[in-house]
Amino acid sequence: MTRGTRRILSALLAASVSLCVLFPASAPAARDIAAELRKERGRLLEMKAREEKTAQELTEAIRKEKQSKGRVGELQERLKRQKNLLSRIDRKVSALNDRLERAEKDVRELEAAHGQARTDLQRAEVVAFTVQKAEAGIPLHPSARERERHFMRLYLEADAEGIARITRARERKVEELSGLERQVAVTERKMAREKKVGDKLLSRQEEERRRLSGIEREKKRKEKELKSLRAKIARMESVISRVERQVKERERRARKAAGGKATAPRQFASLSGGLSAPLSGKVVSRFGRQHDTTFDVTIENRGVEIEAASGASVKSVGQGEVAFAGAVSGFGNVLIVQHGGGLFSVYGRLEAFLVKQGEAVKKGSVVGRLPGSPSGKSVLYLELRAGGTAIDPTSVIPLDR
Amino acid sequence: MNEKPSLWWIDWRISRGPIVRESIGRFLFFCLLGFALLSLLLSGGVSRILAGRYAVTAVLRAEVPSGEGEGLARKAAALPPVRSATYQDPEAAWKEFLRAYPGLDPLRGTGENPLPGYIEIRIRPDRLTVKDVELVATALRAVPQVERVLAGEDWLPRLLLAGRLASWACWGVFGAFLAGFFLVGRLQERARAVALAGDFAFLAERGVSAGRLAFHRASGAALSGFLLAAVGTAAGGGVLFFSLRKYPILERVIGSPTDLLLPQTIASAVLFSIGAALLSGAASLLGWRAARPGRK
Numbered sequence: 092m093t094r095g096t097r098r099i100l101s102a103l104l105a106a107s108v109s110l111c112v113l114f115p116a117s118a119p120a121a122r123d124i125a126a127e128l129r130k131e132r133g134r135l136l137e138m139k140a141r142e143e144k145t146a147q148e149l150t151e152a153i154r155k156e157k158q159s160k161g162r163v164g165e166l167q168e169r170l171k172r173q174k175n176l177l178s179r180i181d182r183k184v185s186a187l188n189d190r191l192e193r194a195e196k197d198v199r200e201l202e203a204a205h206g207q208a209r210t211d212l213q214r215a216e217v218v219a220f221t222v223q224k225a226e227a228g229i230p231l232h233p234s235a236r237e238r239e240r241h242f243m244r245l246y247l248e249a250d251a252e253g254i255a256r257i258t259r260a261r262e263r264k265v266e267e268l269s270g271l272e273r274q275v276a277v278t279e280r281k282m283a284r285e286k287k288v289g290d291k292l293l294s295r296q297e298e299e300r301r302r303l304s305g306i307e308r309e310k311k312r313k314e315k316e317l318k319s320l321r322a323k324i325a326r327m328e329s330v331i332s333r334v335e336r337q338v339k340e341r342e343r344r345a346r347k348a349a350g351g352k353a354t355a356p357r358q359f360a361s362l363s364g365g366l367s368a369p370l371s372g373k374v375v376s377r378f379g380r381q382h383d384t385t386f387d388v389t390i391e392n393r394g395v396e397i398e399a400a401s402g403a404s405v406k407s408v409g410q411g412e413v414a415f416a417g418a419v420s421g422f423g424n425v426l427i428v429q430h431g432g433g434l435f436s437v438y439g440r441l442e443a444f445l446v447k448q449g450e451a452v453k454k455g456s457v458v459g460r461l462p463g464s465p466s467g468k469s470v471l472y473l474e475l476r477a478g479g480t481a482i483d484p485t486s487v488i489p490l491d492r
Numbered sequence: 493m494n495e496k497p498s499l500w501w502i503d504w505r506i507s508r509g510p511i512v513r514e515s516i517g518r519f520l521f522f523c524l525l526g527f528a529l530l531s532l533l534l535s536g537g538v539s540r541i542l543a544g545r546y547a548v549t550a551v552l553r554a555e556v557p558s559g560e561g562e563g564l565a566r567k568a569a570a571l572p573p574v575r576s577a578t579y580q581d582p583e584a585a586w587k588e589f590l591r592a593y594p595g596l597d598p599l600r601g602t603g604e605n606p607l608p609g610y611i612e613i614r615i616r617p618d619r620l621t622v623k624d625v626e627l628v629a630t631a632l633r634a635v636p637q638v639e640r641v642l643a644g645e646d647w648l649p650r651l652l653l654a655g656r657l658a659s660w661a662c663w664g665v666f667g668a669f670l671a672g673f674f675l676v677g678r679l680q681e682r683a684r685a686v687a688l689a690g691d692f693a694f695l696a697e698r699g700v701s702a703g704r705l706a707f708h709r710a711s712g713a714a715l716s717g718f719l720l721a722a723v724g725t726a727a728g729g730g731v732l733f734f735s736l737r738k739y740p741i742l743e744r745v746i747g748s749p750t751d752l753l754l755p756q757t758i759a760s761a762v763l764f765s766i767g768a769a770l771l772s773g774a775a776s777l778l779g780w781r782a783a784r785p786g787r788k
Contacts, residue, residue, distance in 0.1 A: 214595070215593075215596055217595075218593050218595035218596055219593065221595070222592065222593055222595075231545060232545050233545065233546065233644055233647060233651065234545065234546050234547040234548070234549060234612075234642070234644060235547070235592075237549070237642050237644055238549045238551075238610065238612075238642055239589060239592040239593070241549075241551065241640070241642055242585065242589045242607050243589075243593065245606055245607055245608075246589070246596070246606055246607070248606075249604075249606030250606075
């Protein structure tokens, strides 16, 4: 439940308390007013239910928006990383392609050189054969011929060695080339894979954006609706306040006609036996104006929330009579104890009532029990009203803050 | 008649015309033979030709620098059978190789020179034998900078045999000319003896014995033969000298002109002249005998 809702419910509680005061005092005279109040209360309850539902939906929408924004942010971050990765892979592929191109060029040059060397060798063999054939018979310079033949052998061997060298270099280059091609293929496959991942992330991001946009639209719609409801509730409170004032005026006039003198509303401090804490726990939500971080608004708390162990017993803060015991939307089971003189204590979020409406209670009497929860902690809503005005419970009851 | 007449130069005194003609002919012939003899002596037959065409090649290792190659060439030249040793650096070897295989030139325009430097060792003509060549080749193979020695071991014995045969043929031709000279001389002596038979009969009537006459005639022929051979050889030697000086290319085949003045050359010429004298004397005696009555 949101705190804005609580504010509305507090108004409702105030109205209820006023009614509790009103009915026993002047039932025949204010029958019309009571009927009007009941009618207004019914309408107010209906509006409150709608408001609560809208507020819950809005809370859900905000939660979803936050979640969606988080996912979009995360997706954006992942997309950024993916883009960086793709960029790195692209640079690597580019570098590999450059190397591949150079290696291919080298291989082509080596193949050309190999072909040229083979041609040269064949032509050299032809030249050697031709010259030796022409000099066949009795050589005029046998030693020179012998030397030239030997040098021709060296020449041909050097050529053959050159061809072998080129062949080896070509084989190495071809090996390097195939290695590079494998690397390029692997890298390109990786890039395709990463691109697919990137595309998926992009589509998820788009989807998430669309969802976010829908959530934002829904949120705006809910905010608008909530604003409208709150305006209606404010108007309703205004009506109820007006009715309360009329009731009080009627009480005052009745007392004056009876010759009694007006009695000032009592103070909680003047209650016989004083006040005691309803249970042992820690105040987690204070009285008065508080800032709501969820809606980023300042709200007015008319009571306090006390965190205590699940299933803890709730005791009456003072002597009095149970004026109301029933469910109030937004506060669960609510028990109102009338202490007389316009003093009321309200206990919300109870799991069960241990007393009945109209039953007299003493200070410290167990009136109800908190619900159980998986975390082992539950919260009690406590509100004190004096003369129709909510007062800070921590100012009259020693509570652990 | 008690006074014995002198029989020296009897032919010259009784028949001057034929003697002059024969002497001129023999002189010219000896000039030719002397030229041939000296040429054969200097060239050693075809030895000098062979020595000019044969060389031992010591192929050096590729990493041997030029300075070291030249030093090795100087050491090789000091070997006894070696006439000369020349170092050729790789560049020169490459150029020579391309001259021998002109078709290769465009093939290796940008290629490296695969040939190493080498030393060409020429053997002295008189030491051009398998044994001396083997000596030089063995000495070169022992040098670490030498990668290979090309000495033509496969074909050198055949080449030397062919050279020997050619030399023998040259000397055979020379000998044939000498034999021809002897035969012609004998015929000339016989003809002259026949022509002077009357004069010789007159001398015989006056108590000159036929033997004495024949001895004196042969002695005169031998002496004139020696002189004509000596002078003719000298003249032939002179022509050869000037020919060698004028045409140095002949030196590769025959030899240096200064070798003509070597003692062994002169001794050979003298021996040749003595041989010519003996042949002349023998031809005179045989011609005398052939001219006697009852003989052809």
